[in-house]
Amino acid sequence: MFEIKDLNVHFGGIHAIKGISLRVEAGEIVTLIGANGAGKTTTLRTASGLKAPTTGSVWLEGNDITKVSAQQRVNLGMSHVPEGRRVFAQMSVLENLELGAFLRKDRGNLAADFDTVYSRFPVLADRRKQLAGTLSGGEQQMLAMGRALMARPKLLLLDEPSMGLAPLLVQEIFDIVRNINAAGTTILLVEQNANMALQVADRAYVMETGVIVTSGPAEELSQTEDIKRAYLGG
């Protein structure tokens, strides 16, 4: 359903992504793991249209969306929870969630979605009126997820959703990822917490300095010695 073909991305002189290709089938959870600076975030930013690739193409449901702007991709059903949460600091929790539903035409169903988000993240319900910028790190992470869900995406791009979260919440976040997926959303998940990521994912890609070095079923990869040593702390 989603595919990246022969992607190359540069930052000025830096060649950050060197000709990678990857695909995500409908209903799958695919994870992208790799060390710091491997280019995971850049891949996601290119996928959602925040960064233009030098060459290569991005496909969604059979259509070439390389030239489509970021805001239109939202309309096509893509939602991106960016690295570092990027919540609207000077807006309340409620307003942040409302913005998540910015392009939704079915305004009537919004109330139900608010309830869903609040039941997944009860903290957010308590902090409805608080400015997002003053939330704790974990609270902001939940808000960023909740905000993305408000768009009812078909494809959700998650960039390190477990970063900075308490252990209990890490488990919860991965549970939520599973739930969202079970409810029909396809997920591309970037993670440092490779252990957990490989547990929830169907398939995985491993990235190193701008290239994909291995890929395969998540189960299988988590047993590989190299992977264990490099990413799983084993």
Added chain:
Amino acid sequence: MEQLAQQLINGLSLGSIYALIALGYTMVYGIIQLINFAHGEIYMVGAYVGYACMTFLGLGFFESLLIAMVACSVLGVVIERVAYKPLRNSTRIAALITAIGVSLLIQYTMMALVGADVRTYPALPDYLSASFNIGGVIISAQSILIIGTSVLLMVALQFIVHRTRLGKAMRAVSMDADAARLMGVNVDTTISFTFMLGSALAGAAGVLVGVYYNSINPLMGVLPGLKAFVAAVFGGIGIIPGALIGGFFIGTAETLVSGYLSSLFKDAVVFAILILVLIFRPAGLLGKNVREKV
């Protein structure tokens, strides 16, 4: 007592002119953190468009006002696209200098086109030139018009920015443009709209002031532009009611200082008050001095 009342009326009328310009200023600032120095010049262009409409086309006040607002919004959008958009990702001071360049450009071009000399607005219909004498205190219809307009526009702007979908998009863009994109907000359109709105306000202010003082010139935007900037900062820059309060404050302070202290040192005293107030309220009157969360 009567004199004080008159001075307060004077101060409010003067202040509402600052407020009128400051509103557009502060709104644009609130969204893209740009001190749009050209705002004062757009206001000046608005005054000239209104003048041309009334003098050469013989149009009435409201038609001229409308045309000036439209012309200024177009000008504002063009400036934004050509001069400010390329600088979106650079430092704020760089954008400020570009804005100064644009401001000079408009000023000098205007000076070349219409000359440096003042122009005078034609005589107004009676309902606009009337004045009322209430117990010795004189209020002109124009003062009422200007004070009323500025309050009304403040309310309207506040509503647009905080209650409408577009306003929400504007604020989202102001905080994090990339994140706003990920919500489906069209950042370019939103910013253009902001400029359109701000410039239309400036255009309206230009015509109103043209009518009020009935004399305009290419440099007329400089001083009020500066005062409006001061007013906006004083009220808490980016905060819409702050612009109104700041404008009223500066206008009233100026009037009272020259009425009761010394017209020689009017601006100096007003600036001194301003600095003092800022020392105690470092983010302006309405601004919250929130320390960044670390």
Added chain:
Amino acid sequence: SAKPVANAPEGGESADTIKIGLNYELSGDVATYGQASVAGIELAAKEINDAGGVNGKQIELVKYDNKSDTAEATTLATKLMAQDKVVAVIGPATSGGMKAQIQVAEKNQVPIVSGSSTADDLTVTNGKVNEYVFRTCFNDSFQGTSAANYSSEKLGAKTAVIIKDNSNDYSKGLAASFDAQFKANGGTIVGEEAYAKGERNFNSILTKIKGQSFDVIYLPGYYEEAGPAIKQARELGITAPILGADGYDSPKLAEAAGAGLTDVYFTNHYSSADTDPKVVEFIKTFKDANGEEPSAFNALGYDTMKFVADAVSRASELTGPAVKDAMAATKDFAGVTGTFSVDPETHNPVKSIVFIGYKDGKIAVTEKA
């Protein structure tokens, strides 16, 4: 704009032109005055050239914009004299600009002339005349004193309020001499208020003086500010006569002040209602060329150009010192702003002053004094 000067001998004489420098405020704060002066100068230069030039040579104007900045005025004066080798420099319009080039003129021995710089100490500094500095307008004390006398004698005023442009030495100079003379005439100044250039809102100071009792207001300054000030004064119900100076002389004054222009008097060089054929002719040609009636700046610019041309035509040779001497020796020069001679002691023009009075927006009084 300056043509290259092939083998130009000292003194700005090339094959067939006489170079005159213009150092004016064409942009910046006081561009209005600079631009207006230049309009008059260029009209005059065109007339002279069309009539065959000066002693058979065409006048070539080398014009620069000093941005209303005094340092720029100094630099450009230097450029005009050192590089363009002009025989005389006209401008700047303001006294500050002129003061900034006095030393350059004295050093390079090129005369400088202004049509509108009125500061007393411009031509005479510390009791000594500045040899190369000339002007074709009144100085401040002359107009201020005249206005004070007019108030005391013609208007019978015993008390006066002064409202001056505090950012402007012209206005402050006039105010000071009015003050001195009015007091000498036995009057009292009951209040002194100030505004700054570009001000359009006079309500606060007018409201303040409204509470005082006085016979006249002296409001020296330019029409840009005086217009709105007069209008607002009348709107607030202040009916006392208002007096001003030649800075009022512009059709814009009546436009801006509207019906409020009643019982307003100012000192001037000439009256646009004058029937002198020279004046009538000037007003007509200026209007044809520029589409509006001339202001004092236009007229003074025009006269200054003619004054310079007159001196050049009489100069023994085309050098700065010779032109300077000719200027100092000017007798009964007949300009549109009056016939005048240059006082060799002060380099001020000796000319008569005119009082112009308005009733209901129209000129109602013209008195020579």
Added chain:
Amino acid sequence: MTGKPMVRTLLTQGVPLLALYVVVLAGLNLGLIDDYLMATIATLCINIVLAVSLNLITGFTGQFSLGHAGFMAIGAYATGLITIAMPTVLGFIVGLLVGGLLSALVGFLIGLPTLRLRGDYLAIATLGLAEIIRIVLNNLEFTNGAAGLAGIPQLMDWNWFFILTVGSVILIRNFLRSRHGRDAIAVREDEIAAESIGVDTTRAKVLSFTVGAFFGGLAGGMYASYFYFIKPDTFGFLKSIDILVIVVLGGLGSLSGSVIAAILLAIISTVLQQFTELRMILYALLLVIIMVFRPQGLMGSREISLKVFGSLFKRKPAEPGEAR
């Protein structure tokens, strides 16, 4: 330890500077540089000192100031008044020093309370300060009010311009490449982080504001003495903007950028003089175009690296305007 590098510094930086000095001096004596060119050089030197000192405040310390002309005014009037009373070289030196110190004092006194303001709020406070200074000068008797101070003895000549300009740039550069300057840069980069590692941010800000004010005042003194006529209007808001334009055009946080931008603007201004009426339109247009194509300024913030400073101790000595 300093012996050898100092010799090298002298060779690599001193020699070209000395050559520049001698060339201009010869030009002046041979009449190749006429009065007009000298006036241009004078403006250039004054602008360099102004821009470099403002860059210290705004570019390096990150404190947005819109009031540099105020400091210039204090220096100009102090120097003007003192040299009128004492028209000798001694009077001139005293005038410059008093001007600089007075300006530094005002900078210090106003900086102490206002530097807790951030960004645009500080800009407004500094703008207000400059306006207050201008209005006070406009109304004081002994400054001759709006009419201005004329007849200031012209004691500035090429020798003085050279010494004062080069001296100012070197002193400011030395300051920036010392622990004081690094503290200032840390404040600009991240005030909270700077505090957390022990930097007294208030002190750092007030210090660079004061030093900047001193050199701003010095530049004012140079101006007064060369152009011999000053009036309050000269030091208005637009003058502050002019200086800021040079700083940003050169690159915030780049001293060499300020110098280059000052030179570039002097050239542009001179070339544009021939277009009389269009002059300012073209200038404004150029300004916009340059900013649109080089928003980071001509030099960016290059050369701010303390690496250049560090390399003084290495084999290869640093150039004055060396880019990294």
Added chain:
Amino acid sequence: MSDILRIEKLTRNFGGLAAVSNVDLRLGEGELVGLIGPNGAGKTTVFNLLTGVYPPSSGTIAFTRDAQELSLGGRKPNVVCRAGVGRTFQNIRLFKDLTVLENVEIALQQNHRYSLAASFFRLPPFARTEAAVREESMELLALMGLAEKAEEQARNLPYGDQRHLEIARALATRPTLLLLDEPAAGMNPAETAELTGLISRLRTEFGLTILLIEHDMSLVMKICERIYVLDHGVVIASGTPAEVRANPRVIEAYLGEEA
């Protein structure tokens, strides 16, 4: 063992929210203590109160150095730092446009003063001090494995190196007490393991007392001697890792079943 830090009844409110309330906490000299708790529990706020970013609403913070006791509450951050408390930030706050070396130098030079005149005129104390600062900075960088990258711009460093640099910069202030706020965040398990070793090493090498906020339990349980657990601004448990791990309240509020 004497206490280096004694916090008593520390409270901080934001509007109606008590981010930290009545917290008591002590650190003995040389201890390595963990501070854990759910997101929003108030851990970072405790650091901010300690280092003077916010003044406390009430309560006392007593810090001891060289047998001198000093009250830290409400002091300015630079004063706290100079007293001997160094910290890192949850969201990295380096001087991104400066080089790695400069980042460390700025911290280090706070202990090496020379006069204003010396900097203007490059008098002998200037060269002497600068050389010393530079030398020490390089030593520190070498220790942190960053010597090769001394001249690189901080913003260009990989994430892990940025974390290391932040620690190096904190060490350059010569603290006796070091506060680390989630140093392992954003690191993969392999990188975390390496960090664990580094922290232990630094502790002995510099004789540090360390207070550590961290969500990565493998790290916390491995190296902390004692742990405080915060929830809703209140200390809900404290003790050895084993005690804390077994505490049902901690499991319920923070760890979950698996840990």
